[in-house]
Amino acid sequence: MRLHHLHEWPMTVDEAEAVQERLRGLVKVGGTIPRPRTVAGLDVAYEEDSGRLAAAISVLDAETLDQVDESILTGSTDFPYVTGLFAFRELPSLIRALQELRTRPDLLVVDGHGLAHPRRFGLACHVGVLTDLPCIGVAKTSLGRYEPPGPARGDWTPLRIGEDVVGRALRTQDEVKPVFVSVGHKLDLEVAARLTLWLSPRYRLPETTRHADHLARAALAG
DNA sequence: GCGACAG
DNA sequence: ATCTTGTCGC
Structure with missing residues (x-):
């Protein structure tokens, strides 16, 4: 797969934030996906x-949620974990x-945020811009503020950072903690939430994320 | 100013 | 992210 803007790579925290400020303008917000045939989950x-x-990347048939492709590799990281600069830690291997x-x-x-990010350019936006593919961020915890959604699957509330609505707190199963959905690239928030629900028929997290998580853990062990 | 803070 | 006991439920 062909990737763009790979020359935009920082060595310091200041440079990393500058890269995010520069690439954020390339994010395309809005749109729908006519008929997704395959969906890929990414995890480290x-x-x-x-x-x-x-x-690990697990590609599933969007209809049956059966895996149709995968990509796994092991490596190492040098960039430390810094909230807001998460992408520069996981992106090289992804x-x-x-x-x-x-x-x-x-x-x-x-597995992380898109627009629900301090500079509105989380990992999901970064991956979306590099690949120019529609991309959703689904995170397990939030960087913003939200009111608890209703108790039923499908219930949601807006997720805000400052005055901006940057995503949704979405209940994917009855009585389980919500996940935090935000736009990464080339789709709107409503579509992102609908797709997240579709991809989460039984568990809190989307099947794509669960498959990729399993593959990555297995690769570390074996 | 202080604390909180994706994985 | 990862470390973990017991517990509840299919």
Whole structure:
């Protein structure tokens, strides 16, 4: 898969924030996906010591949610974990995994935020701009403020940072903690939320994320 | 100013 | 992210 703007790579925290400010203008907000045939989940697993990591991508049939492709690799990280600069920690390995994918998915689902980010350019936006593919951010915790949504699957409330509505707190199953959905690239928030619900028929997290998580953990072990 | 803070 | 006991439920 062909990727764009790979020359935009920082060495320091200041440079990293500058890259985000520069690339944020390339995010396309809005739109729908006519008929997604395949959906890819991206995730990275870490080993507490030695900075070893495994990146995994699982591509599922959007209709049956059966896996049709995968890409797994192990590596290491040098960029420290800094809230807001999360992308620069996971992106190098995710990029390699994307390039080794046999197929080009119709949609990407990232384990983290898109627009629900301090500079409105979270990992899901970054991956979306690099690939120019529609991309959704689905995170397990929030960086913004929200009121608890209703108790039923499908209930949601707006997620805000400052005055901006940057995403949704979405209940994907009855009586479970909500997930935090935001636009990454090339779709609108309503579509992102609808797709997230579709991809989460049984558990709190989307099947794409769960599959990728399993693959990444297995790769670290074996 | 202080605390909180995706994974 | 990862470390973990017991507990509840299919």
